[in-house]
Amino acid sequence: MITVENLVKTFPSRSGNVVALDGVSLEVPQGTVCGVVGQSGAGKSTLARCIALLEKPDSGAIRVDGTDLVRLNGAALRAARRQIGVVPQGDSLLRQRTVAGNVALPLESAGVARLQRRARVLELLDLVGLADKAGAYPDQLSGGQRQRVAIARALAATPSVLLADEPTSALDPETTASVLTVLDRARAELGVTVLIVTHDMDVVRRVCDDVAVLERGRVVEHGKVLELISGDSRTAAALLPQTDQTTGLSSVDSNVGYGRYDGIAEVVLVGFAAVGALLPEASSRFGVNLALLGGGLTRLGDTPVARFRVGLTGDRADAALDFISEHGGVVRRRTREEVAA
Structure with a gap:
């Protein structure tokens, strides 16, 4: 479960501080897929980076499975970060490594034994439908295949939370469907809580249980998709x-x-x-x-x-x-x- 309470994050600029997150609060139940949506500049990616502790918030709490990550440091913070898998925006694979090598990277960093690494990599490549591409290199793959490898890599350390920042950006509809299927399988088969940052409401339509709508750094709507569509909501207007x-x-x-x-x-x-x-x-x-x-x-x-x-x-x-x-x-x-x- 992810719980965010009164999160504030500002960035300095020549004209003064820019408020990226202005008292954001939301809760993502365990084992669900939640879409964080909004226009460019709404604060979506900043929220994801704060949850992953890639950005430190100015104030507020970020609890993952009950642990407030903001209060951690040192070894405790590193251990907590391993519970959060991150699929960054854009192509993030290492070109000199094979598909299997990319997926194995977090396991190598964690000191996992070779035979265990191999078994875990094969399991994840099967999950994302790329078992036959283990020996291929990123430049030999399509954009959608590279994104699925990035998801497998983010899942390698068996996280409880998966954050995906615009995972379908610039992908065609068929490829988008394959990436979203993988994210849904991660939730269904591995029990991972998935947070998807996206500007595309069709992503919410296809795989999300919950949705949070951000506008100018604030949550203006949040809840279960099937409940929000029954009311006079932004979600209903966008999806129905x-x-x-x-x-x-x-x-x-x-x-x-x-x-x-x-x-x-x-x-x-x-x-x-x-x-x-x-x-x-x-x-x-x-x-x-x-x-x-x-x-x-x-x-x-x-x-x-x-x-x-x-x-x-x-x-x-x-x-x-x-x-x-x-x-x-x-x-x-x-x-x-x-x-x-």
Whole structure:
């Protein structure tokens, strides 16, 4: 588990101190993947570097598995740092070493015996899908393969926490998917707590359990992804389909005004059962016609999620919306004026 409390970090400049982190607090539960997102300059990379103690904060606490790293020094600090694997931004592999040699580097530094090193390296290369590249050199690999080697190297010393700074930057979609799969496997198979620093909300959509949104050095939103999408949040706005788009919704007649409906709402549905059956069941049970006016489907990890704007026609339109809400859907009623605005 990672716990950050009131973290402050400033950097000197000619015009005075620049505040990179301004009282940042967040908690990442053990065995989860948390995305730290925000625009350039929001403080994401500084936060990751502080957690890894590559930068020392001005004040605040950083606890990893209950130990406050800020208060440590000497041998205790070195031992704590070994519990944190870091995947730095950009290509960080040593060109003169093979793939296996790069992964083995932290184990050599720790004095691990040769046979143990070999077994650990082979285990990790199998985890990242590169067992057949053990003898290759970094320049013989693609960008995505080099990034997966960097992840294997960061996992070599069996850390409890893995920090990945923009791990999919400049990668194509297929390669991005392979890197994110490796990070998810590290969590699932090794029990590692993963913190991903990224500007790409699609990374959150694919693998993150939790998300923290940074803006100007402050956390402006933090929580479980599936809980945040149920509210009026930045995460929901970024991850869910837009309800003013009608692509693929054949039931929409763009020439018909909203005045024809007895009820209009935006509905968020989470999970296979809700997405597949809840709207048709509400329509049938209460004898209302239900039209999809916008929105669509997406996936958050393995969970299907839908956000629709719906129009209902019938005397029991309000009862149908209540039914959807009572059975797990998130319903926000909209007036015709709000929708048309």
